Amino acid sequence: MTDQSNMMALPHLQHKPSKLRLARVLGFALLLWLAIVAVGGPDLIGQDPAKQSLLSTLERPSLAHPLGTDHLGRDMVARLLSGAQLSLSLAFLSVITAGLPGTIIGITAAWFGGWIDRILGAFADAVLALPGLLLVLMLAAMSPGSWWALYAGISLTLWVEYFRYTRQRARIVLAEPSVEASRLLGLGPWLLVRRHLIPEIGPGLLTIAAFGAATAVTSVAALGFVSVGIRPPTAEWGVMMTELLPYWREAPFLILQPVGCLVITVLALHLSVGGMRRP
Amino acid sequence: MSPPLKSMLGVLAARGLQAVIVALIVGIVSFAMMYALPGDAAYRIAAGRYGYDMMDAAAAEVVRLELGLDDPWLIQLWSWIGQLMQFDLGNSLVYGSPVVDEIATQLGFSLLLAGGAVAASLLIALPVGIVSGLNPGGLFDRTSMGLSVFLRAIPAFALGIVLVLVFAVQLKLFPVAGFRGFDNLVLPSFTLGIGLAAVSNRVVRDAVVDAMNADWRLFSRTKGLSSRLTLIRHVLRNAALPVVTYVGVQLAYLIEGVVIVETVFAWPGIGHALVHAIFGRDIAMVQGTALTLGLLYVALNLIIDLACRLIDPRGSVA
Numbered sequence: 001m002t003d004q005s006n007m008m009a010l011p012h013l014q015h016k017p018s019k020l021r022l023a024r025v026l027g028f029a030l031l032l033w034l035a036i037v038a039v040g041g042p043d044l045i046g047q048d049p050a051k052q053s054l055l056s057t058l059e060r061p062s063l064a065h066p067l068g069t070d071h072l073g074r075d076m077v078a079r080l081l082s083g084a085q086l087s088l089s090l091a092f093l094s095v096i097t098a099g100l101p102g103t104i105i106g107i108t109a110a111w112f113g114g115w116i117d118r119i120l121g122a123f124a125d126a127v128l129a130l131p132g133l134l135l136v137l138m139l140a141a142m143s144p145g146s147w148w149a150l151y152a153g154i155s156l157t158l159w160v161e162y163f164r165y166t167r168q169r170a171r172i173v174l175a176e177p178s179v180e181a182s183r184l185l186g187l188g189p190w191l192l193v194r195r196h197l198i199p200e201i202g203p204g205l206l207t208i209a210a211f212g213a214a215t216a217v218t219s220v221a222a223l224g225f226v227s228v229g230i231r232p233p234t235a236e237w238g239v240m241m242t243e244l245l246p247y248w249r250e251a252p253f254l255i256l257q258p259v260g261c262l263v264i265t266v267l268a269l270h271l272s273v274g275g276m277r278r279p
Numbered sequence: 280m281s282p283p284l285k286s287m288l289g290v291l292a293a294r295g296l297q298a299v300i301v302a303l304i305v306g307i308v309s310f311a312m313m314y315a316l317p318g319d320a321a322y323r324i325a326a327g328r329y330g331y332d333m334m335d336a337a338a339a340e341v342v343r344l345e346l347g348l349d350d351p352w353l354i355q356l357w358s359w360i361g362q363l364m365q366f367d368l369g370n371s372l373v374y375g376s377p378v379v380d381e382i383a384t385q386l387g388f389s390l391l392l393a394g395g396a397v398a399a400s401l402l403i404a405l406p407v408g409i410v411s412g413l414n415p416g417g418l419f420d421r422t423s424m425g426l427s428v429f430l431r432a433i434p435a436f437a438l439g440i441v442l443v444l445v446f447a448v449q450l451k452l453f454p455v456a457g458f459r460g461f462d463n464l465v466l467p468s469f470t471l472g473i474g475l476a477a478v479s480n481r482v483v484r485d486a487v488v489d490a491m492n493a494d495w496r497l498f499s500r501t502k503g504l505s506s507r508l509t510l511i512r513h514v515l516r517n518a519a520l521p522v523v524t525y526v527g528v529q530l531a532y533l534i535e536g537v538v539i540v541e542t543v544f545a546w547p548g549i550g551h552a553l554v555h556a557i558f559g560r561d562i563a564m565v566q567g568t569a570l571t572l573g574l575l576y577v578a579l580n581l582i583i584d585l586a587c588r589l590i591d592p593r594g595s596v597a
Contacts, residue, residue: 023428129300130573133535138308138569141557142315218434225436226542226554241440248444255444259437267432 027271034265037081038088047078049235061253070244070254079235080261086236087265091216094151095209098158103205105159106166107193110174121167124160132157136219137228145231154219158212165208169201207273214269221262237262287588294581301573306363309566310356363570369563371556378567382549386571389537389548392471393579395464396533397526399472400479407476408483409515415488423480430477435536439470439543455544467544471536475529482525486518493517520590527583534576549575 042049052072061068068076109117127135136153143149173179179196187195223229224238232239237258244255321343362369371378411420433441446466447455453466490496491514499509538550545551549568556564 125297126300126304129297129577130304131531131534131576133538134569134572135304135308137538137553137557138305138312138565141565142308142312144557144560214432222434222436222539226539228554228557238436241437245440248448252444255440259440262437263433266434267429270428270432 023271024274027268027273030264030268031272034084034088034268038084040081042078042081042085044081045075045077047075049074049078049082060251068251068254070240070247074235076254076257079240080237080257082235083237083240083258084261084265086230086234087217087220090147090151090154090220091213094155094158094216095213097151097155098212099162099205099209102159102162103166103201106163107170107197109163109167110170111189113171117167120163124163127157127160132215133219133222137223140223140228144228147230150220150223150229154216158215161208161212162205165204166201169204170197173197173200210269210273214266217262217265217269221258287585290581290584290588294577294584297580298574298577301577302363302570303360305566305570305573306360307356309562309569310359312562312565314352363566369567371561371564378563381552381564382567382571385547385549385552385568386575388546389541389550389572389575391464392467392541392546392548393533393537393575395468396471396475396536399468400475403472403476404480404483408480409487411480412484412487412491412518413510415484420484423484427477427481430473433474435470435474436539436543438473439467439540442466442470443543463544463546467540467546470540470543471533474536475532479522479525479529483518483522486521487514490514490517520587523583523586523590527580527587530576530579530583533579534572538572 037044052074066077070076070079105120109120135157136150139153139156140146140149173196174192176196179192182192182196220229220236221238221241224236225241226238227242230236230239232243240258241255244251244258248255321339325339325342369378371381407423411417411423414420430438443455443466446452454460454463496509496513499513500506504512537548538553540546541548541550542554549571552564553568553572555561556568
């Protein structure tokens, strides 16, 4: 049985050019590091991200504050860590919330076909009628500053991609003679999905998940930056950029830190699935 | 009816349906916003109409009766959507002026920025993509690949901040924000354009590689056309279709980018107005601007559909 699943996974491995290996390893290493950092959060260094110290504002990096302090004397490392915690946990949760139903609905649509397929497809098209961020923006406007609105909005826009991909691939896979044969043998739907479908669509779903997580992290920061997402004083990367922008002349190294964190996170997510998604 | 006309009508019908769905979603969400935001909507609207000083409980009661704010919500939603379908967007709750007037001036600025962004992206993506595609696997190809991956990971607003700090504040080449002349167009256009080009230059490259390997390309060389003429007459023209199709795929990125980048650069367009309206709880403006952005998205998609049909009349591309 393991032999069979290996054979199914093999073609994917063979297709991959070896050049991308290094990028993926680098991406995974970065992701692992980010995950550890996000799980630990500000507790890792034992500093409070909200603790102000108005006598030591906009300080250069020192032993006490390795990345300096912001305009209110708050420790930058603690704030960046707390921002990482917020962004990455939201990205992780929304990818799960979007991915599982999206995939299941996609398989359902492909399995049953007919009017169920048409209704689900129409629903997905309706969600895609607006650019995703616009929908998130309007939902965020309904309850300003709320974490839940962001989470719901991002998940709502992300699930469509899983649905479309799964539906399209599943339709092809389920029509294959091998599936037909398994079905004639009397294998149940769950076994068919697990044996034939999951190995086929798994790598693609992983790619969608990585890019979806990157979209989520970017959206959170973008909305925070234009003051309609997470609100200050919460340490969030986009909010920090808005807060630190007026102080670029006194402390240019401060504003570049949240920008750098955001870029590294998105880059790590893109690299971990090979860097470039083919259109 | 001839087949091309029929397929053209099909495209129009599909995009028309999308426009209706956009209007419904925007309308329903805006309506829900009125309920979800704290405070009495009647007081809020009365304050918007008469000013905070001239407003009292009686004025709010008049508004309540006039707009039927006591009716069951289903009836209210019905009349709300009904007004929307007649393009009656109401007055801005903050400025008091009709939303349509505000949007009419902002739309021009947003279109200008969107056009500038697409122009900037093509300015970068076409040369880079063509040179990479003519020598796939070469040094230039690999360098542009690496740069694309990196640039793609930079969100538009973060790139905007960096560009402002470098080109406007340090080098003083361009103005920082606002709109006084066409100097102001450069930085926001390239902020969006670089993000678009990071992906589309790879599409151009792939299209050129495909076209260079095609049989008809070999044939045109065999029949005696110079390699330059083959490139211009055949390769680039055939490579254009995937590129135009891909501009269509990027439209969502473009509209989203317009919203955020306009705010970074204080660009007086619709996206900036939308963010501002959300911040000021101006529901009428939120609805109007979101609707306009949504419809702009549909209209641009329609243009791309028709352009694809024009380039490749076989209609093989859906």
